[in-house]
Amino acid sequence: MSERRVKTMEDAPVLGAPLPDPEPAPGCGECQRWAAERAAARQAGDGTRVSDCNVQMRRHLH
Numbered sequence: 001m002s003e004r005r006v007k008t009m010e011d012a013p014v015l016g017a018p019l020p021d022p023e024p025a026p027g028c029g030e031c032q033r034w035a036a037e038r039a040a041a042r043q044a045g046d047g048t049r050v051s052d053c054n055v056q057m058r059r060h061l062h
Contacts, residue, residue: 019054021038021054022054022057022058024057025060025062028060028062030060031057031060034056034057034060035053035057037049037053038050038053038054038057041053
């Protein structure tokens with residue numbers, strides 16, 4: 001009698017390299033605030049908040 005293995009999970013997704021941190025736009029107070037918040041989050045080891053700040057900076061319209 002042979003046992004057949006059943007695959008119950010999907011393969012892991014293939015992810016690319018993370019994007020570099022965006023630079024705050026010159027003269028933009030909001031971008032400067034997110035950059036400071038990102039630095040504090042990185043210092044505290046809060047990678048989720050670092051990512052959130054980066055998303056906000058990339059989406060911010062000038």
